[in-house]
Amino acid sequence: MNAPDLSRLLAFADTLADAARAAILPYFRAAHGVNHKGGARFDPVTDADEAAERAMRALIEQEFPSHSVLGEEFGGSLSADGYQWILDPIDGTRAFIAGLPTWGVLIGLYHHGQPLLGVMDQPYLDERYRGWTSAESRGATCSARGVTRPLQTRACANLEAAILSTTDPYLFHGPEAQNFARVRDRVKLTRYGFDCYAYCMLAAGHIDCVVESGLKPFDIAALIPIVTGAGGGICSWNGGDASAGGRVLAWGDARVRDEALAALA
Numbered sequence: 001m002n003a004p005d006l007s008r009l010l011a012f013a014d015t016l017a018d019a020a021r022a023a024i025l026p027y028f029r030a031a032h033g034v035n036h037k038g039g040a041r042f043d044p045v046t047d048a049d050e051a052a053e054r055a056m057r058a059l060i061e062q063e064f065p066s067h068s069v070l071g072e073e074f075g076g077s078l079s080a081d082g083y084q085w086i087l088d089p090i091d092g093t094r095a096f097i098a099g100l101p102t103w104g105v106l107i108g109l110y111h112h113g114q115p116l117l118g119v120m121d122q123p124y125l126d127e128r129y130r131g132w133t134s135a136e137s138r139g140a141t142c143s144a145r146g147v148t149r150p151l152q153t154r155a156c157a158n159l160e161a162a163i164l165s166t167t168d169p170y171l172f173h174g175p176e177a178q179n180f181a182r183v184r185d186r187v188k189l190t191r192y193g194f195d196c197y198a199y200c201m202l203a204a205g206h207i208d209c210v211v212e213s214g215l216k217p218f219d220i221a222a223l224i225p226i227v228t229g230a231g232g233g234i235c236s237w238n239g240g241d242a243s244a245g246g247r248v249l250a251w252g253d254a255r256v257r258d259e260a261l262a263a264l265a
Helices: 003-027 047-063 093-097 175-184 195-203 223-229 254-264
Strands: 034-036 044-046 068-071 083-091 104-111 114-122 127-133 138-144 147-150 163-166 189-192 209-215 233-236 246-251
Touching: 003 047, 003 083, 003 104, 003 114, 003 127, 044 047, 044 093, 047 068, 047 083, 083 093, 083 195, 104 195, 104 223, 114 195, 114 223, 127 195, 127 223, 138 195, 138 223, 163 175, 163 195, 175 209, 175 254, 195 209, 195 223, 195 246, 209 254, 223 233, 233 254, 246 254
Parallel strands: 068 083, 163 189, 163 209
Antiparallel strands: 034 044, 083 104, 104 114, 114 127, 127 138, 138 147, 209 246, 233 246
16 A cells, blocks of 8 residues: 555545534533443443444445445445455443543454554544554654644553553453453553543553453444554454454553553563
8 A cells, every 4th residue: 555545545534523512522521322232240331332333334325435434333344355445433332321531432443354543533632643554654643732743652661650540440341350460460550441432542652561351342443543653552362363353462561551451471
């Protein structure tokens, strides 16, 4: 892929994020429908989730009809062929319905099954995080209140100096909980409840690692290029590929990665 193609795709990802913003913001901290998808744990979907995904899907069909789509609300399956947009219209729906601004719109694009670019947009805070990892270049930026700046993860010598985040302390079960506890017990500080926002704080150099489990492709697709483009990485708990989700470790410094993987193994 050449640079103009990547530039066009990044610009289109911004168009998708703008459309999602317009669909979502009227619902935030306002009356809207909330339904439970089912299961033992409350799994909400809102009018805003569905409106945003519909808006993004319509634009993709219009601009790139040959591209496939996997979205949290209206389905699809992970593809290893061609271009695939992977959408989570609101990552952090529980935060959204609680009026907390730590949710985000996730827009990822895979090419032949490999992460190519990602956008995390936080409409209420007017923050947009972008990342790309092509054969020609990689990088990540944050745009906020009219200013765009590059993202860079920070140096962190070991787990004892690290700030850790995970979405929910009850995310882990059985041996997973024990493995997570080994990491949590060593770090300097642990923060909970930030969903996709934690990964962007890692890319921005404020957090050092994120540990999660049970993720779906649409939870992570957009975040891999952002973290990788900023100099960090995202892998599975065994150090392998995390592009399909599952048990995930995000890290800003390889020294933290190595110690966390040893604790999680």
